[in-house]
Structure formats: structure tokens, C-alpha cells
Amino acid sequence: MKISPPESQFKNPIINWIDTRLPIFTAMNEAVGTEHPTPKNLNYWWNFGSLAGVVLVIMIITGIALAMNYTAHVDHAFDSVERIMRDVNGGWLIRYIHMNGASFFFIVVYIHMARNLYYGSYKAPRELLWILGVVIYLLMMATAFLGYTLPWGQMSFWGATVITNFFSVIPFVGEPIVSWLLGGYTVDNPTLNRFYALHYLLPFVIAGVILLHIVALHRFGSNNPLGIDVKNDKDMIPFHPYYTIKDFFGLSVFLAIFCVFVFFVPNLLGHPENYVPADPLSTPAHIVPEWYLSPFYAILRAVPDKLLGVLAMFGAIGILFILPWLDRSPVRSAHFRPMYKVFYWLFIINMLALGYLGVQNPEGIYLILGRACTAWYFIHFLIIIPLLNVIETPKALPKSISDPIFSSGSSELGATTPRGQK
Amino acid sequence: MMRTVFILMVFSLFSFSVHASDPLEKGENKSWSFLGPFGTYNKSSLQRGLQVYTEVCSSCHSLKYIAYRNLSDLGYNKEEIKAFSANFTVMDGPNDDGEMFERPGRPSDHFVSPYPNVNAAKAANGGAYPPDLSLITKARGGGADYLYSLLIGYKEAPDSIKVLEGMYYNKYYSGNLIAMPQPLYDDGVVYADGTKASIEQMASDVTEFLSWAAEPEMEERKRTGIAAIAFLLIMAVLSYMAKQQIWANLKKKQT
Numbered sequence: 001m002k003i004s005p006p007e008s009q010f011k012n013p014i015i016n017w018i019d020t021r022l023p024i025f026t027a028m029n030e031a032v033g034t035e036h037p038t039p040k041n042l043n044y045w046w047n048f049g050s051l052a053g054v055v056l057v058i059m060i061i062t063g064i065a066l067a068m069n070y071t072a073h074v075d076h077a078f079d080s081v082e083r084i085m086r087d088v089n090g091g092w093l094i095r096y097i098h099m100n101g102a103s104f105f106f107i108v109v110y111i112h113m114a115r116n117l118y119y120g121s122y123k124a125p126r127e128l129l130w131i132l133g134v135v136i137y138l139l140m141m142a143t144a145f146l147g148y149t150l151p152w153g154q155m156s157f158w159g160a161t162v163i164t165n166f167f168s169v170i171p172f173v174g175e176p177i178v179s180w181l182l183g184g185y186t187v188d189n190p191t192l193n194r195f196y197a198l199h200y201l202l203p204f205v206i207a208g209v210i211l212l213h214i215v216a217l218h219r220f221g222s223n224n225p226l227g228i229d230v231k232n233d234k235d236m237i238p239f240h241p242y243y244t245i246k247d248f249f250g251l252s253v254f255l256a257i258f259c260v261f262v263f264f265v266p267n268l269l270g271h272p273e274n275y276v277p278a279d280p281l282s283t284p285a286h287i288v289p290e291w292y293l294s295p296f297y298a299i300l301r302a303v304p305d306k307l308l309g310v311l312a313m314f315g316a317i318g319i320l321f322i323l324p325w326l327d328r329s330p331v332r333s334a335h336f337r338p339m340y341k342v343f344y345w346l347f348i349i350n351m352l353a354l355g356y357l358g359v360q361n362p363e364g365i366y367l368i369l370g371r372a373c374t375a376w377y378f379i380h381f382l383i384i385i386p387l388l389n390v391i392e393t394p395k396a397l398p399k400s401i402s403d404p405i406f407s408s409g410s411s412e413l414g415a416t417t418p419r420g421q422k
Numbered sequence: 423m424m425r426t427v428f429i430l431m432v433f434s435l436f437s438f439s440v441h442a443s444d445p446l447e448k449g450e451n452k453s454w455s456f457l458g459p460f461g462t463y464n465k466s467s468l469q470r471g472l473q474v475y476t477e478v479c480s481s482c483h484s485l486k487y488i489a490y491r492n493l494s495d496l497g498y499n500k501e502e503i504k505a506f507s508a509n510f511t512v513m514d515g516p517n518d519d520g521e522m523f524e525r526p527g528r529p530s531d532h533f534v535s536p537y538p539n540v541n542a543a544k545a546a547n548g549g550a551y552p553p554d555l556s557l558i559t560k561a562r563g564g565g566a567d568y569l570y571s572l573l574i575g576y577k578e579a580p581d582s583i584k585v586l587e588g589m590y591y592n593k594y595y596s597g598n599l600i601a602m603p604q605p606l607y608d609d610g611v612v613y614a615d616g617t618k619a620s621i622e623q624m625a626s627d628v629t630e631f632l633s634w635a636a637e638p639e640m641e642e643r644k645r646t647g648i649a650a651i652a653f654l655l656i657m658a659v660l661s662y663m664a665k666q667q668i669w670a671n672l673k674k675k676q677t
Contacts, residue, residue, distance in 0.1 A: 040672070079487075082487050082556070082557070085639070086487060086492075086638060086639075092639040092643065093643070093646070096643075237672060241668050242668060242669060242672065245661065245664055245665045245668050246665050246669075248661045248665075249658060249661040249662050249664075249665045252654055252655075252657045252658035252661050253658050255654050256651050256654040256655055256658060259647060259650045259651045259654060260647075260651065262647070263643055263644060263646060263647025263648075263650065263651070264459055264644065264647055266643075267560060272560060272561050272562055272563050272565075273561070275557045275560040275561035275636075276553075276557075276561045285596075
């Protein structure tokens with residue numbers, strides 16, 4: 001039999017009255033407040049999670065403002081965007097924030113993911129936290145692609161044509177699936193309408209998955225640069241005020257850099273072709289995706305067969321889901337993994353190379369390099385990562401975050417001990 | 423070490439050209455007054471550019487996203503804009519009798535297009551559609567420099583290139599053969615302010631004008647940007663100081 005819960009302990013009587021009946025203040029306190037213990041040694045790479053959350057909020061707010069002035073119709077979409085740019089008060093600012101916000105959302109999330117890979121945050125017991133993150137990343141790519149269609153410029157139209165065509169490679173049902181996605185045989189008004197509806201929906205789905213991501217995070221708390229488990233209270237500090245102020249400082253710097261793009265080079269990350277209204281009768285000389293999808297476009301084009309190319313592209317993202325089980329090394333942080341550290345940076349360079357190759361014409365040296373980089377991407381995950389567990393000798397791990405004494409063995413202390421393996 | 427690598431990573435993200443480049447001769451790089459974080463448009467150049475557009479370009483090219491009232495950005499007052507817009511005939515209607523009718527332009531009207539629709543424009547130009555110029559500097563890689571180069575790029579075709587009927591040789595156009603005949607000739611317009619109307623002068627003025635047409639918000643945008651970034655940098659310094667102070671307590675507690 002459950003007895004009524006205890007009265008909350010807030011000083012302010014109104015807050016206390018509310019919290020006793022609806023514990024939102026307790027929930028906030030446990031999420032980002034004094035009741036959320038956090039490892040005390042997090043470096044600035046740990047800023048990017050909360051930063052991504054802030055960018056999502058910026059995107060939703062500017063997006064709703066844009067939606068109030070946008071017309072989802074093939075005859076009016078391009079004009080309505082120009083109307084926002086020229087006649088809506090502050091419209092150019094809202095649109096440039098939204099446009100560049102998409103790019104910066106990906107920059108922040110890519111850094112967040114790169115930090116995760118470096119410090120092994122995806123390992124037990126945080127596998128589901130990582131998988132939810134990959135789900136968010138997938139949803140972001142879908143949302144960004146749908147949003148890029150809305151201005152109805154040349155790249156919008158032809159990008160939508162190319163990407164929806166991927167599904168035509170599915171045996172037997174490919175063509176019907178493409179028609180079903182497009183609402184017709186080609187990209188046209190029904191396509192624009194459904195893309196708009198979905199572009200408005202998906203950010204809220206992302207917000208929902210982020211909620212799960214945070215619940216999963218709070219189960220075991222943040223990983224840390226040493227990658228060892230926290231041992232006691234000495235290793236922990238409350239999230240507020242230590243990380244709230246640190247995140248706020250990081251946010252200020254981020255926004256300053258963001259503003260350089262929004263106010264001074266707002267079209268640098270876009271493509272000039274998208275200021276030409278969509279014309280189904282004239283194909284642009286080069287159809288290129290936005291830079292943040294470029295590495296996967298490079299993988300797609302590296303494979304000569306259409307079906308295998310699409311499989312490779314989706315496989316490249318799908319492989320991230322099983323990463324926690326590919327990497328069996330018990331040590332999380334690359335700090336203590338001399339060989340992994342080298343391969344990590346090779347992987348980062350390889351990703352940047354793929355991003356570069358994705359916007360080049362796939363011929364000559366670019367095609368050869370594209371194939372080499374694509375091969376390396378899969379070799380890294382499928383061969384190198386599992387192999388390192390066998391051949392690598394990790395360095396000695398410290399006993400605890402606050403204790404600088406290093407233990408002699410590395411396998412036990414602080415290392416992840418996957419259940420059933422020990 | 424990590425920091426250096428990170429900085430390099432961020433820069434390499436942006437340093438490579440996002441746009442696939444066209445294989446054409448590198449155009450002129452002019453030092454436009456509107457470049458740079460404090461750049462502004464040159465008003466007398468804008469006014470001359472409007473004259474070049476009106477007297478030359480507008481016979482084929484529309485400028486549909488610009489309204490006559492926007493010309494106040496060029497330094498014209500209300501009366502001048504009213505008089506300028508009245509020079510154009512606008513198709514309006516239907517009126518109470520259901521008829522379309524013609525009337526003189528008003529400041530609230532958008533620039534009148536030379537052709538009633540795209541097909542009419544194509545029919546009058548041998549099948550090639552003269553694009554709307556409202557966004558032209560944003561819609562072409564190379565922007566203002568490209569447009570300027572194109573306008574002064576009409577040269578004698580080298581023997582190796584065969585110029586087809588209805589096409590013209592241009593040094594800077596992708597493929598070198600363009601359907602637009604050379605639009606600018608020395609003294610093609612008589613400037614109201616007495617400036618000598620050389621090809622380069624007219625190309626420069628009309629490019630400045632069309633850059634404004636593509637980004638009329640540019641001056642306000644940059645001004646706002648300076649203020650926003652100044653504010654954020656101060657906020658960053660203050661929050662960094664606050665952060666140092668809060669974390670200092672922690673270090674004291676532990677020693």
C-alpha cells in the first residue's frame with residue numbers, strides 16, 4: 001500500500017506547494033540542477049550536447065516563424081521565400097538563422113559524435129544512449145533534406161529527385177514505393193506538400209527522442225575524459241552551477257561564431273544554384289548535396305552498382321548502431337589506447353576526405369580516392385576496431401578521477417566490464 | 423595538440439569550396455564597396471546602375487522581386503519614385519466590369535517585366551529565357567565578380583571556336599558561347615551625373631545595382647551583425663569570468 005509522498009523541501013512556499021503536487025521543479029533539479037551529480041573532470045568537448053539542444057530550440061522557433069509566411073505550392077514557394085527575405089520584418093534574419101542553423105546543428109552534432117568516439121562513451125552501459133543518438137542523427141538528416149526542398153530552387157528540386165530515387169533500387173516494389181513517397185511519378189506539388197508537413201513534424205519527433213536520450217544519460221551519468229567509472233562523491237560535482245555556467249560560456253562563444261556566418265557570409269554554406277527557381281526541364285550541371293550529407297554521397301557514388309551503392313550508403317550509417325558490439329575493448333578513453341588513438345584520427349581525416357570528395361565530380365583521381373576512402377570507412381569499423389581489442393595493450397588507468405595514482409592492471413579498474421563477459 | 427587538430431578540422435570544413443567549379447577562365451576580382459564586414463553600397467553607382475538596367479537590360483530581363491518603392495534605398499525621395507514608377511504601364515484588374523485595364527505604375531508596384539510570361543520571353547529570344555535578374559549575383563558562383571566579368575567578357579572569338587548562329591563568344595561564360603548578345607557598348611547610355619559611360623563603368627554600375635537588388639538587406643544585416651557579435655563577445659568574457667570564479671570555489675574546497 002503506497003502512502004502519500006513526502007512534502008517537497010523547497011524554500012519558496014509557492015514552488016513547494018506546486019512541486020508537492022506536480023514535481024516539475026524536482027525533475028528540473030535532477031536534470032540540470034544541483035541534484036544532478038556530474039563527473040568533475042569534463043572538458044569543453046562535453047559542451048556540445050547541451051549546445052545541440054539549444055540549436056534545436058533555435059531551429060524550432062525560427063522554423064515556426066518561417067512557416068507563418070511560407071507557401072507550400074510549386075508556383076509560390078520560391079516567391080514566398082523571397083517575400084520573407086525582402087518584405088517580412090526581420091524575415092532575412094529569421095531565414096538566415098534557420099538556413100545556417102541547419103549547418104551548425106550538424107557541426108555541433110558531428111563534434112558531439114566525434115567526442116563520443118574518442119572517449120568511448122558508446123560502450124557499456126551506455127549503448128542505448130548512443131543508439132538513441134544515432135536515431136536522432138538519422139532524423140536530423142531526414143529533416144534537413146526535407147527542409148532543403150522547401151525553397152523550391154534548382155538544388156531543392158533535383159536533390160529531392162535524386163534522393164527519392166534511391167528507393168527505386170528496392171527489388172520489385174522500388175518504383176511503387178517512389179511514387180508513393182512522391183505522391184506522383186515525379187517530384188511535384190504533392191511532393192512539396194508532404195515534405196513540408198513532414199519537415200514540420202520531424203523536429204518534434206527529434207525532441208521526443210532527445211527526451212529519451214536524456215533519460216538514458218541520467219541512468220549512468222556522463223562519461224568523462226578518463227573513461228573510468230566514477231567511484232565516489234569526491235569524483236562528482238553538481239551540474240548546477242558548475243556546468244550550467246560552463247555551458248553558458250560555451251554557448252556565448254558558439255553564438256558569436258554562428259553570427260559571423262548569419263550576418264556576414266550567410267550563403268557560404270549553401271549553393272548558388274538554389275537561388276534559381278526549380279525547373280523540371282533543366283538539370284543543373286552538378287547536383288550536390290548539402291555539405292553535411294556529402295560523406296555519404298561520396299560513399300554512394302564510390303560503388304559502381306546502383307543497388308550496392310545505396311546499400312553501402314545506408315550501411316555506413318547502419319554500422320553505427322552496432323558499434324558498441326564491434327568494439328570489445330574494455331577501456332573507453334582513447335587517452336589510454338595508443339593504437340586506437342592513431343586510428344581514430346585516421347578515421348576523422350578519412351571522414352573529412354569523404355566530405356570533400358562528395359562535392360567533386362566522380363571521375364579520375366576523385367573517383368579512385370572516393371573508393372579508397374569508402375573502403376577505409378568500412379575497414380575501420382569492421383576490421384580495425386574489432387582487431388584492436390586483440391592486439392592493443394592499453395595504458396594503465398588511474399584508480400579514480402580524483403586519485404592520480406595509477407593502478408597496475410588496466411583491465412579491471414574503471415574499465416567497462418560488459419555483463420556476462422567477465 | 424587536440425586543440426590544434428580541432429581548429430584545423432573546423433577550418434578544413436569550410437576551406438574547401440562547397441561549389442563545384444565551372445571550367446572557365448578566372449574572371450575579374452574587383453574591390454567592390456559592398457565587400458567586407460563594414461561594406462556599404464555606393465549610392466551614386468546604384469543610381470547609375472538603375473539607369474543602365476532601365477535603358478539596356480530591362481528590354482529583355484525582368485526584375486520582379488524589386489518594387490519601385492524599394493528605390494528609396496538608392497537615395498531617391500517619394501516624389502522621385504512616384505514619377506519614376508509612373509513611366510511604366512501596369513496591367514491591372516479585373517475591374518468592376520470584369521475587364522483588365524492598363525494604368526500607370528505606382529510605387530507599390532513591382533518592376534514591370536518586359537514579357538507577359540516565360541513562354542513569350544522564350545519566343546522573343548530564340549528559345550533562350552533571359553533570366554530574372556533580382557537574384558542574379560546570389561544565383562551564380564562568383565557573384566558580383568562573375569557578373570561584371572561576363573558583361574565585359576565579349577571578345578573576338580578565337581579561330582578554334584566555331585560560333586553558331588544566334589550565339590555569341592564570351593571569354594567568361596561556361597562553354598564560351600552565350601545566347602545573350604553583347605549588351606553594353608561605350609556611351610550606350612548618357613549618365614545623368616555626367617560620368618563617362620565606358621563598358622567597364624556601366625558593367626560596374628549595373629553589377630553594383632544588381633548586387634543591391636539581390637541583397638537589399640545587406641547594409642542592415644552587417645550593422646546588426648557587428649552589434650550582435652560585440653554583445654556576444656562581451657557576454658562570453660563575462661561568463662568566462664563567472665565560470666572561473668565559480669570553479670575556483672571548487673578547487674579551494676578540495677585542497
